[in-house]
Amino acid sequence: MFPLQVNKKMGIITGRTKIVGVFGYPIAHSLSPHMHNAVFKELNLDFIYLAFEVKPENLSSAIKSISALNMYGINLTIPHKEACLPYLDEITKEAKLIGAVNTIEVRHLGSRAVHLSSQSSGQVRLIGHNTDALGFIRSLKESKISIKGKKILLLGAGGAGKSISFALALNNANEIYIVNRTLEKAKILAENLKKKLNFKRVSVISFEHTSLKNIMKTTDIIINATSAGMKNQDSVPVPVDYLNKKTIVYDLIYNPATTKLLKLANEKGCRTFNGESMLVHQGAIAFEIWTKLKAPVNLMRKALRKALNV
C-alpha cells in the first residue's frame, strides 16, 4: 500500500483528481461508475470514474488518449475487450490465454513518486488484465464453492463464456460441456482450451442434442453465460425439467436479479446465484490494480444494489 492523495472535500474535482473509467459502446447503462465512485467517496480518494462512449472506429485513439491525458486506468466493455489487444504494451498471461482484456493498468516507468504525481510526464506502459475470470472465481469462493473436480455445463461461448471457460479449466474442473447457439463458436473455444491449456476434458454439444438432458441431470454446476433471459425475460436457455436439485445454477445476468432460469431452478430446490457478485469482484480487482489498495467489496456491492434498485 502507498499513501494516495486524498481530497478532504470529496466531490470537488480539482487539477489533481485522478481519472479512471470505462470505454464501451453503448455505455450509458454501465453500473461501474456507481460502484467505483461510491468507493472513492467513502475512502476519500481523489479519483473519479467516468463512462466514455467510444465507437469501435475510435478505439485506437481512445487508448492513445489514456497516456496523453494522464489517466490512471481504464475498463473495457463490449465491444472492445478483444479489439483492444493490439494497442496494449503488455498483456497478462491469463488475459492472453483468454484473448480478452477488460482492465488496463497504466504503469509508469521510473519511480512510484512520478506515478503518483499528477504532473507525471514519464513514459507509461499500458498493461491489459482480465478481471472477469478472476472475478467469477472470487464470487464462487465467497460462497465457499470450488471448481476443482466438478462437472460443469457452460451455456454460451461469447465474451463472458470465453473468460469463464478458461477460469474453469485453470481451476481444475473435471469436465466442461460447452453449449452454444452458434455451435462453431463453442467448437473454437473448446479447441482453444485444448491447445492453449492442454485441457482435454472439454466437449461441445448443441442445445438440441439429446445428451443435453443427461448432462443436466448429472452436472455439478450449470453456468449461464448467454444473454438469454436478460432482455426477453421469458427466455430460459435450457429445459429446466431435467435439473437436478443438487446442481448449482449460476446465471451471469444481474439485471433482472432473478432470471426465469434462476426462478425455476429455485423452485426445483437448486442453490442459485446471479451475476451480481461477479460484477462486484471484477470491479474490485480493477480497483486493486489501479490503487494497490484492498477493495471494500461490500461497499461496492451496496452501491451496485442501490443503482440496480434491489
Ligand code: NAP
Ligand atoms: P456476447 O459476447 O454478446 O455473447 C452472447 C452469448 O449469448 C453468445 O453465446 C450467444 O450465442 C448467446 N445468446 C444470445 N442470445 C441467445 C438466445 N436467445 N439463446 C441462446 N443463446 C443466446 O455477450 P457476453 O459479454 O458474453 O455476455 C453474455 C451475458 O453475460 C450477458 O447477459 C451479460 O450481461 C453477462 N455478463 C455478466 C458479467 C458479470 O460480471 N456478471 C460479465 C460479463 C457478461 P451466439 O454465439 O450463438 O450468438
